[in-house]
Amino acid sequence: MRGMSKTAILGGLSVLAVLSIAAGAYGYSLLTGELARSKEMLKSTTTEAAARESKLQEDLRIKSEENITLAGELRLLEEAHDDEKRTVRKLSNTVNDLEKIVATDPELLAKYSKIYFLNENYAPAKLSSIATEFTFQKERTYEIHADTAKFLEDLLADAKEEGLSLIVASSYRSFSAQAALKSGYRVRFGTGANAFSAEQGYSEHQLGTAVDFTTPGVGATFAGFDKTDEYAWLTKHAHEYGFILSYPKGNTYYQYEPWHWRFVGKKLAERLHDDDDYFYDLDQRVIDTYLGELFD
Ligand SMILES: [Zn+2]
Numbered sequence: 001m002r003g004m005s006k007t008a009i010l011g012g013l014s015v016l017a018v019l020s021i022a023a024g025a026y027g028y029s030l031l032t033g034e035l036a037r038s039k040e041m042l043k044s045t046t047t048e049a050a051a052r053e054s055k056l057q058e059d060l061r062i063k064s065e066e067n068i069t070l071a072g073e074l075r076l077l078e079e080a081h082d083d084e085k086r087t088v089r090k091l092s093n094t095v096n097d098l099e100k101i102v103a104t105d106p107e108l109l110a111k112y113s114k115i116y117f118l119n120e121n122y123a124p125a126k127l128s129s130i131a132t133e134f135t136f137q138k139e140r141t142y143e144i145h146a147d148t149a150k151f152l153e154d155l156l157a158d159a160k161e162e163g164l165s166l167i168v169a170s171s172y173r174s175f176s177a178q179a180a181l182k183s184g185y186r187v188r189f190g191t192g193a194n195a196f197s198a199e200q201g202y203s204e205h206q207l208g209t210a211v212d213f214t215t216p217g218v219g220a221t222f223a224g225f226d227k228t229d230e231y232a233w234l235t236k237h238a239h240e241y242g243f244i245l246s247y248p249k250g251n252t253y254y255q256y257e258p259w260h261w262r263f264v265g266k267k268l269a270e271r272l273h274d275d276d277d278y279f280y281d282l283d284q285r286v287i288d289t290y291l292g293e294l295f296d
Contacts, residue, residue: 108291113280
């Protein structure tokens, strides 16, 4: 009995042992599977996370690029807007200048030479009278282009303030007045009248923007006018009021007339004075660029 039970016990133990090993092996394989699954999960989770992160980074890069692009586009739009505003400003200035040029009578800056005369029907748009304190014959009315009047008045008043006696012996002359004057000269002086009453000087008087200055002492013959202080003052200051000497000594357009001054506007008169240029030698196209500023 004892032997049998011993064997039975041993056998039982062996079975237990086998069972226990088997159980152990079984548990181990469970754990290993779990581990593998976990590892697999971790791996896929990590991959997903990495993919999500790189996607986020890509999105972020795209967004920031879009931002940069948008900021650039905004800047470009703002610049275009500024350009547009500048263009509009420039255009409206150009329109203003053009309107002034169109509104200004181009004859007022035209050159009248031995071959180009002013039309006999031409008359200034508006005339105004020169104050008698500055005229030669007090009973006569002396007229000048209305837009030129204030420049001439300033010139005469400033000369007076300097103690000078500058007066006007001739100003606007109509075609018929000039024709009468010329035939009067002809009666008295014959064909020699052309020498001191020719067409181009007449044209400038018909414009209403030319005046013949003198002094009470020199009078209407103008003899020796270029020796007076009044003439010296004119050569120094007339351009400040927009007046120029039409026929200076040595010009090829007409006889020397130190008394005959024509209004061409301050801008052009100053340019001619500063550059020591002569009106009749300038290109008419250059002269015409001053038309818009004639009465500035
Ligand atoms: Zn004259």
